[in-house]
Amino acid sequence: MRCPNCASSGLRPLSDAELTRARDDWQKGAWDRYGGYVVGGLLVVGGVALMATGVGGIAGAALIGATDVLTGSVAGAVGGRIGARTTALDEVTAARRASGLTEHPLFTQTTARPEFGHGPFESRTIGEVSARIRSGEIDPSALPVDVVRRDGQVLGMNTRSMLTLRRAGVPPSEWTVRDMSGAPRVERLLDDRLMRNQLGEGVETIRITGVGSKASSLR
Secondary structure, three states: OOOOOHHHHOOOOOOHHHHHHHHHHHHHHHHHHHHHHHHHHHHHHHHHHHHHOOOOHHHHHHHHHHHHHHHHHHHHHHHHHHHHHHHHHHHHHHHHHOOOOOOOOEEOOOEEOOEOOOOOOOOOEHHHHHHHHHOOOOOHHHOOEEEEEEOOEEEEOOHHHHHHHHHOOOOHHHOOEEEOOOOHHHHHHHHHHHHHOOOOOOEOOOEEOOOOOOOOOOO
């Protein structure tokens, strides 16, 4: 069968082989998606039949009750998958929403260790990583920075990454930034951090610990 509009739209009809493959792929996952509801329906029919006999009321009610558990499990599994996908989409949206900065984000803590605590640069110092950025060995995009916009301030959540990029001389307009404003987990993390550091807002300076109570490490 010819498709009169396919040429102009760039579309083409599916071949018999492609239709067969699509049908087979759908059938392979159909039981996982709908099997719980099929079994649940059979349990309801059996439960009603038992109750109708007049002697199987308790057993019939138990079967119908099991249906709620079974279909609820299926719905929960589907809901969990949707929730996970929604979380991933939220992160992608945040990354797309971010734009280049014109000024450095403010710090959200008063002190920080010189070493990265996790990630690809774990145990490396700010000075080591910044030197490798200046030499071209590391691309600045390897140190993404999450920010939260609050009360007219841009607050940075990745302290050591921010310090490293600043020491390497990378302007904020070239940072890889994700705007996480409104993300519940990040907003809670920001609130906790500000409270621990007895801050009501972001600050422009920070002390790197490791060389005394009033000195800042340059490692």
